[in-house]
Amino acid sequence: MLAAGDKAPGWEKAFALKDRTLRCVDEGTSGGLHSAGSGIYFGLEEAVRRVRAAGVDGITSHENCGATLAWCGQNGMDAGEAEKVAQEWARKLAQAAGVAYRGYLSYGEMLRKDEFHYAVAVYYDGTGRFNPAAAPDLPAGFTVSRRYFDPHDLELCLGIALGEYGFGERFTQSEPLYAVVIGDEREPQFSADRLAAELEPRLKKFNGRVAIARFPLPVFDRS
Ligand SMILES: [Zn+2]
Numbered sequence: 001m002l003a004a005g006d007k008a009p010g011w012e013k014a015f016a017l018k019d020r021t022l023r024c025v026d027e028g029t030s031g032g033l034h035s036a037g038s039g040i041y042f043g044l045e046e047a048v049r050r051v052r053a054a055g056v057d058g059i060t061s062h063e064n065c066g067a068t069l070a071w072c073g074q075n076g077m078d079a080g081e082a083e084k085v086a087q088e089w090a091r092k093l094a095q096a097a098g099v100a101y102r103g104y105l106s107y108g109e110m111l112r113k114d115e116f117h118y119a120v121a122v123y124y125d126g127t128g129r130f131n132p133a134a135a136p137d138l139p140a141g142f143t144v145s146r147r148y149f150d151p152h153d154l155e156l157c158l159g160i161a162l163g164e165y166g167f168g169e170r171f172t173q174s175e176p177l178y179a180v181v182i183g184d185e186r187e188p189q190f191s192a193d194r195l196a197a198e199l200e201p202r203l204k205k206f207n208g209r210v211a212i213a214r215f216p217l218p219v220f221d222r223s
Pocket of ligand 1: 038
């Protein structure tokens, strides 16, 4: 859990994007910008609009994408089609937006090496510059590039982390999953207060198993 007091060392390093490639929110797909299933929930027209507004210059997909799997379920498709759907979506979006298709990340190229999600946080980034993998002392987490994408992405992350492929039942009121708000105080619509207010009603249904924290985080201890 979060201890009171000192901020986790090295947190400043987290504001360093390696590139502007759009990835999934998955904790295994670090760097760049993040939307669930690389934007599959928006549909093509809206995804293209957001990709352009964000200055995204490439799109990837990745192995065993929980967000795409859920999308397939919601759209009456078989779970076995998710791998193909993820790849086809990334290719289609790249082509429609006129940016590079940067390929499919398999477990060998991801931080996550199997189907288990080890995220204990979801970073809700109002700055559009946040890369937790660049600051190794930060807790592992999904990243939602809220600056350019959508609160719905965060709900998907919570569903995955709290589900059977994440720590699931291990998140409790005393050891919650953290929704970590990273505000940009120069932009009122992305301030920490505004983002936290946006999240609060969405977290009520979890009865305290998801708690809002603000960045920079205190030292994190989950022993
Ligand atoms: Zn994914």
